[in-house]
Amino acid sequence: MTARTITQLAHELREGSTTPRRLLDNALAHAEAAEPSLHAYLALTRELAERQADEAGRMLERDPDGASPLCGVPMALKDVLCVDGVETTAGSRILSGWKPPYTGTAVQRLFDAGAVCVGKTNCDEFAMGSSTENSAFGPAGNPWDVERVPGGSSGGSAATVAAGTVPYALGSDTGGSIRQPASLSGVVGFKPTYGRVSRYGLIAFASSLDQIGPLTRSVEDAAIVYAAIAGGDPRDSTCDPRPLGDPLETLGRGVEGLRLGVPREYMGEGIDPDVRARVEEAMAVLEGLGASLREVSLPTTHAGLSTYYIIAPAECSSNLARYDGVRFGLREDDPSLTEMYLRTRDRGFGVEVKRRVMLGTYALSSGYYDAYYRKAQKVRTVIAEEFARVFEDVDALVSPTSPSVAFTMGDRDDPLSMYMCDVVTLPVNLAGLPGISVPCGFSPELPVGLQVIAPRFEDARVFQVAHAYEQATEWHTSQSPLAATAA
Amino acid sequence: MAHLAIAVGGDGRVSAQTAEPQTNSAVSAYEAVIGLEVHAQLLTRSKMFCACSAEYIGKPANSNTCPVCLGLPGVLPVINRQAVEYTVLTALALNCEIPEFTKFDRKNYFYPDLPKGYQISQYDMPLSRNGWLEFEVEGAPVRCGITRVHLEEDTGTLHHAGDVLQSARSSLVDLNRAGVPLMEIVGEPDLRSAEAAREYLVRLRQILMYIGVNDGNLEQGSFRCDANVSLRVRGSDALGTKVEIKNMNSFRAVHRALQYEIERQAAVLAGGGTLVQETRGWVEARGATVSQRSKEYAHDYRYFPEPDLPPLALDSAYTERVRRTMPELPAARAQRLQEKFGLSAYDAAVLTAAREDADAYEALASQVPAKLAANWLMGDVAALANERRVALHRSGLGVDGLAALLRLLDAGTINGPTAKALLEELYESGGDPAAVVQERGLGQLDDEAALLAIVDEVIAANAAAAADFRAGKEAALGRLVGQVMKATGGKAQPQLVNRLLRERLA
Ligand SMILES: [Zn+2]
Numbered sequence: 001m002t003a004r005t006i007t008q009l010a011h012e013l014r015e016g017s018t019t020p021r022r023l024l025d026n027a028l029a030h031a032e033a034a035e036p037s038l039h040a041y042l043a044l045t046r047e048l049a050e051r052q053a054d055e056a057g058r059m060l061e062r063d064p065d066g067a068s069p070l071c072g073v074p075m076a077l078k079d080v081l082c083v084d085g086v087e088t089t090a091g092s093r094i095l096s097g098w099k100p101p102y103t104g105t106a107v108q109r110l111f112d113a114g115a116v117c118v119g120k121t122n123c124d125e126f127a128m129g130s131s132t133e134n135s136a137f138g139p140a141g142n143p144w145d146v147e148r149v150p151g152g153s154s155g156g157s158a159a160t161v162a163a164g165t166v167p168y169a170l171g172s173d174t175g176g177s178i179r180q181p182a183s184l185s186g187v188v189g190f191k192p193t194y195g196r197v198s199r200y201g202l203i204a205f206a207s208s209l210d211q212i213g214p215l216t217r218s219v220e221d222a223a224i225v226y227a228a229i230a231g232g233d234p235r236d237s238t239c240d241p242r243p244l245g246d247p248l249e250t251l252g253r254g255v256e257g258l259r260l261g262v263p264r265e266y267m268g269e270g271i272d273p274d275v276r277a278r279v280e281e282a283m284a285v286l287e288g289l290g291a292s293l294r295e296v297s298l299p300t301t302h303a304g305l306s307t308y309y310i311i312a313p314a315e316c317s318s319n320l321a322r323y324d325g326v327r328f329g330l331r332e333d334d335p336s337l338t339e340m341y342l343r344t345r346d347r348g349f350g351v352e353v354k355r356r357v358m359l360g361t362y363a364l365s366s367g368y369y370d371a372y373y374r375k376a377q378k379v380r381t382v383i384a385e386e387f388a389r390v391f392e393d394v395d396a397l398v399s400p401t402s403p404s405v406a407f408t409m410g411d412r413d414d415p416l417s418m419y420m421c422d423v424v425t426l427p428v429n430l431a432g433l434p435g436i437s438v439p440c441g442f443s444p445e446l447p448v449g450l451q452v453i454a455p456r457f458e459d460a461r462v463f464q465v466a467h468a469y470e471q472a473t474e475w476h477t478s479q480s481p482l483a484a485t486a487a
Numbered sequence: 488m489a490h491l492a493i494a495v496g497g498d499g500r501v502s503a504q505t506a507e508p509q510t511n512s513a514v515s516a517y518e519a520v521i522g523l524e525v526h527a528q529l530l531t532r533s534k535m536f537c538a539c540s541a542e543y544i545g546k547p548a549n550s551n552t553c554p555v556c557l558g559l560p561g562v563l564p565v566i567n568r569q570a571v572e573y574t575v576l577t578a579l580a581l582n583c584e585i586p587e588f589t590k591f592d593r594k595n596y597f598y599p600d601l602p603k604g605y606q607i608s609q610y611d612m613p614l615s616r617n618g619w620l621e622f623e624v625e626g627a628p629v630r631c632g633i634t635r636v637h638l639e640e641d642t643g644t645l646h647h648a649g650d651v652l653q654s655a656r657s658s659l660v661d662l663n664r665a666g667v668p669l670m671e672i673v674g675e676p677d678l679r680s681a682e683a684a685r686e687y688l689v690r691l692r693q694i695l696m697y698i699g700v701n702d703g704n705l706e707q708g709s710f711r712c713d714a715n716v717s718l719r720v721r722g723s724d725a726l727g728t729k730v731e732i733k734n735m736n737s738f739r740a741v742h743r744a745l746q747y748e749i750e751r752q753a754a755v756l757a758g759g760g761t762l763v764q765e766t767r768g769w770v771e772a773r774g775a776t777v778s779q780r781s782k783e784y785a786h787d788y789r790y791f792p793e794p795d796l797p798p799l800a801l802d803s804a805y806t807e808r809v810r811r812t813m814p815e816l817p818a819a820r821a822q823r824l825q826e827k828f829g830l831s832a833y834d835a836a837v838l839t840a841a842r843e844d845a846d847a848y849e850a851l852a853s854q855v856p857a858k859l860a861a862n863w864l865m866g867d868v869a870a871l872a873n874e875r876r877v878a879l880h881r882s883g884l885g886v887d888g889l890a891a892l893l894r895l896l897d898a899g900t901i902n903g904p905t906a907k908a909l910l911e912e913l914y915e916s917g918g919d920p921a922a923v924v925q926e927r928g929l930g931q932l933d934d935e936a937a938l939l940a941i942v943d944e945v946i947a948a949n950a951a952a953a954a955d956f957r958a959g960k961e962a963a964l965g966r967l968v969g970q971v972m973k974a975t976g977g978k979a980q981p982q983l984v985n986r987l988l989r990e991r992l993a
Contacts, residue, residue, distance in 0.1 A: 082561045095560065102554050104561055203560040207794035236563050237796050315794055318593050321604020322558045326660060341597055364595070364789035373791060 003164030003483040006221040010069040013060055020053040020060070020072030020116055027074040027118050030165045034482055037146045040160040042079045042137055044119040045086055049074070056114040069224050071114030076169040078157045079120040080127055081107050081212070082201040090203045091125040091135040091153075094348025095329045104201010105236065106170065106212045106229040113228050118166055121156030125350045126320065127177055127205040129153050130421035131412065134352045139409055142185055143480035144446055148406040151181030151421075157215045158185035164483030168216040168225055172202055174209045175308055176401075176425025179437035182215050183401035183449025186439050186480060188466070189215045190222040193456050194432030195240040197226075198233030204319040206312035207238075209429040218476055219438060219467040223247045226459065240457075250464035256290030258465065261394035265301035266424045272404045278441035278448040279400045285472055286398065286465070296390045296397070303379050304427040305419060310363045310376035311430075316353075317360030323348060355415065384431040391455045396465050399424050401437035401449035424451065434459040438466040439475040447478075514753045517718040520726060521684050521745060522676035525691060526669050527701040528641060528709040529573045534666035535640040536564030536607065543663040544707060556666035558602030563795050566591075570638055570668035571614070573700040575801065575809045577670060578615030578636040580694050580816060585806045589614045590798040591638075595789040599660050600643040608671075610790040613637035614801075620674075621818070622690040624683045631687050632675030641667040670700070676715065676726075681745035685738050688712055693817050697842045705736050712741055717762075718752045727752075728762040732776055734769045744769035748776050820845055828857035837865055843880040850886050855893040863893060867907055871914055883917025884910070892920040900924065902931050904977055932978045935987070938971075941979075942987045945970045956992055964988060 004012075012018045031044060056072035077083065080090045082100035089095040103111065111117070124134035132155025133139040142150040143163040150159040154171025158181035161169050171178040173191035182189025190213045197212045204210060214225035227248060232241030262283065267276060287293050325331035325344030332343035349357070363372035390397070402421060412418045428435040433456055437449035450469065454461040470476050531541050537555035555562045575585055592610035618633035643662035672691065678684045692710055695701035703710050712735055717727035732748055735741045748767070755762055767776035792798075815823070817839050824845070825835040838861060839845040851860035864879075868889065872878050880886055889910070896906040901924055909920055909929075924930055932938060945967055946953045955963035964985070971984045 080561075088560070090560070098560070100554070100559065100561065102559075102562075200563050201561045235565060237565055238563075238794075314791060318595050318605050318789070318791070321595060321597065322560070322602060324597060324599075324604060326599045327557065327602060328559070337599070361789065364791050366787045366789070369789075369791070 020056040024053040040156040041119040052116040068113035080203040091123045093136040105198035124153035127153040143482040151184035153177040176422035182437040184406040186447030190436045193434045198236040198239045200235040206315040250460040255468045258291045259394045261296035266399035274443035282440040282450045307379040308426045313356040313360030387431045397453040401451040405446035521678040522715045523674045525672040526711045529668040531569045535668040548661040551663040581618040583615035583618030591793040608639035609637035631677040634673040641669040731766040847886045855897045
């Protein structure tokens with residue numbers, strides 16, 4: 001047996017060759033077998049999943065054709081997503097044991113569709129990192145080589161999909177946290193247009209950049225999950241209320257006649273030559289399918305990293321102020337209020353989180369605001385405008401997703417080299433664009449990802465290009481060694 | 488009219504009686520420069536950013552909360568449209584400009600009553616700015632500039648086992664109030680005395696209550712005030728060291744605290760000392776302001792635009808729509824009533840102190856003579872409202888009942904004493920005065936023939952008094968009138984009795 005897609009499982013459920021309960025039991029058994037080496041999960045949610053599987057079974061029985069393709073299909077949630085009554089830690093000690101009294105919008109939409117939640121996946125603490133090594137509960141492994149990282153911060157979600165445990169998982173992407181782990185783990189990872197998926201129930205890292213999205217085994221699956229979670233939400237004022245249209249409509253249209261841009265700055269220095277070679281091969285495939293390719297320039301790309309590392313920490317320094325030991329999560333008691341704050345946050349937060357809280361606090365401080373935060377916002381506008389200008393001439397952009405393949409745990413011990421992981425993904429967040437990573441080969445035995453970027457609200461075009469490429473190649477059918485044991 | 492008494496009178500307008508004597512001669516050398524910041528809770532149904540009720544008083548601790556106002560991980564704010572509208576309405580009442588573009592910002596600081604670790608407020612693009620408020624202080628007109636009116640959220644409340652948070656053995660947090668819409672009205676430092684400051688607050692509070700955005704309760708803190716006070720040598724333009732005063736929760740406290748602070752600063756300056764820029768709290772029991780925190784420990788709030796809320800675009804059509812909902816404001820209404828009903832300036836001010844009172848007056852004055860309505864409202868009705876702690880418009884009798892009563896009086900169906908007795912009887916229970924008069928036969932006795940018989944009986948039975956009167960003792964007539972009234976159960980028309988007695992004794 002091999003790991004299957006949502007589409008395949010939805011078909012099997014309807015033809016009666018399996019049941020939600022059987023799929024769940026297989027997923028849980030597979031997770032339990034893989035966990036000792038993978039650590040993709042912070043918790044398995046067997047009880048919730050069994051309840052959901054039974055309900056999904058009834059839904060399928062009642063109306064097999066009306067039921068969502070997600071009905072009865074097992075899945076996993078990054079541990080930054082709140083589920084009523086289920087421990088949600090964001091990979092942080094400070095939230096250890098915290099059970100939200102509510103379920104977030106995107107997750108609720110999946111649950112309403114009949115999704116079966118197998119567990120909460122491992123991630124970098126508060127989604128801050130690119131390797132999942134910043135999880136307070138230990139790193140996750142990469143199913144292609146468990147000594148290596150699966151990427152991050154949605155590393156657990158990428159790993160469990162790549163391992164064949166579940167066909168999809170939700171992640172969150174602030175600077176590449178869905179696309180980069182998808183690339184490193186050999187799966188599809190989609191970050192929607194900012195404002196397309198409600199953030200209500202997503203534990204915030206950087207509010208103006210965060211977006212929930214799926215990690216899947218196929219582009220079609222990504223579109224299916226996106227269609228289920230996207231759309232306006234009265235609980236999120238940054239969520240666009242305009243109708244979504246049908247995100248699957250463009251699948252199968254091909255790329256004949258599409259103009260694809262290749263940002264010069266995304267192909268140059270810092271990109272591993274082998275990664276570049278795989279991406280160039282992928283571009284040739286797209287050209288062979290009838291797309292026209294041209295080089296374009298996004299000259300302010302060099303400032304993207306520093307812009308991101310001012311804006312994201314600034315927002316995070318404020319978003320994380322609520323973890324003060326007063327109302328929930330960890331508290332280190334002390335007779336002095338200030339000491340209680342200090343000790344709680346000192347013990348509760350990891351090194352990377354503290355680093356970013358300090359960076360952000362500094363960037364917003366009186367006397368430094370103009371030089372850092374205000375200037376970063378201006379550069380952010382310039383970056384968004386550059387994208388907009390380029391999109392006057394091309395329909396979509398293609399590039400590598402990550403400068404390198406999965407690296408060995410512990411290898412990138414200085415923060416700057418870790419930050420470089422996201423150099424070609426984070427401008428997409430700064431501009432609020434939709435982007436996807438789709439498998440495009442190996443280097444030598446580790447997955448490489450191709451990134452496709454489209455203008456804001458053209459999420460369907462991202463699927464169109466990625467799907468055309470995927471269908472013309474065999475990469476998405478490659479299975480990680482761990483997936484060989486999937487049932 | 489308790490309402491009326493609290494709104495204008497209370498400790499608001501009786502400045503002459505409560506003003507403290509100026510004991511410090513140093514004061515006269517200096518001029519006070521005072522600016523007030525008012526925080527007013529808005530009378531919206533729900534909180535600023537969630538669906539919880541904005542009515543939080545008297546509920547079990549932390550019961551009036553939800554994930555949003557508890558600041559739980561993953562939640563997001565949604566702007567309360569009614570709160571925006573109320574703030575715009577207030578700004579318009581205070582002659583402010585309403586920019587077409589406004590946004591919310593985060594004010595970051597740690598405190599246990601602030602669940603998110605930041606307050607959603609407005610920093611550099613408030614909902615409104617550049618307004619003014621005009622009023623009189625001891626007969627002289629004052630115009631105080633309004634720097635801005637902006638919108639934010641209230642904090643929770645803390646209950647300390649001890650005096651202050653830092654030394655408390657333990658503290659309990661109640662977040663029922665957290666997220667209640669709060670409007671901040673920042674005044675320019677245009678006030679020059681404690682009296683002017685108090686009058687500004689009285690007028691501001693009156694306007695907020697008039698337009699229905701705030702209930703004006705200083706004790707419960709729905710209307711709160713902080714002051715900035717500095718002194719300068721009279722005639723100078725320079726600004727002195729500014730001291731912020733907090734913890735003033737009545738008009739009287741505001742007046743006393745500011746007076747105290749002016750004298751304290753004057754004494755320091757006169758003694759050759761220098762003032763420290765600091766925050767001081769008014770301690771009612773000690774009648775003094777006490778230092779709370781000096782500038783060195785001032786917060787850096789690290790304001791930045793709230794990324795969870797898109798900026799608000801309020802076009803001029805919106806502002807105009809809000810402006811059309813503006814009721815007549817108290818100053819204009821007093822002026823109009825003065826002209827329309829020939830009221831004195833004082834009566835007009837008293838009768839328009841609260842919107843409900845002015846409504847009551849206008850309703851009455853359209854049915855009975857304006858002077859009669861004014862006398863009753865400011866006299867017996869006000870006294871009764873005060874005594875029973877129920878405003879007329881909330882009483883059982885209501886404005887309509889009072890109108891019916893005064894119509895009976897005005898038509899001569901009942902006499903004054905009967906009207907007063909009925910007012911007291913029906914004020915809380917309510918009822919139709921005409922029906923009661925009919926049922927109990929309280930109608931005035933104005934049948935001359937019937938009265939004449941009684942008058943003759945009284946004269947016969949009180950021969951001494953009759954003789955006294957005939958001998959020129961005017962006072963004796965009163966005794967005879969009293970006897971006739973007694974004999975008629977108080978129903979006789981006093982003027983008629985008077986005339987008949989005089990005719991018979993002539
Ligand atoms: Zn609430």
